[in-house]
Amino acid sequence: MNEIIEVSCPTCGKKVIWGENSPYRPFCCKRCQLIDLGEWADEEKRIASQSDISESDTWSENPDD
Numbered sequence: 001m002n003e004i005i006e007v008s009c010p011t012c013g014k015k016v017i018w019g020e021n022s023p024y025r026p027f028c029c030k031r032c033q034l035i036d037l038g039e040w041a042d043e044e045k046r047i048a049s050q051s052d053i054s055e056s057d058t059w060s061e062n063p064d065d
């Protein structure tokens, strides 16, 4: 039996061959694995909320108005 099994990366949906050449399976790469673990997502959420706050409260385009 030499059946090739393909799975979809849970993070980006890319096809991943289930075998020794895919050490991060079912993820396509280490980055997608980290995203699924929440390490990258937490980082992006932190950046996003910071920019939201500064945009409305501390920044003014017309300070003399």
Ligand SMILES: [Zn+2]
Pocket: 009, 010, 011, 012, 013, 014, 027, 028, 029, 032
């Ligand atoms: Zn992926």
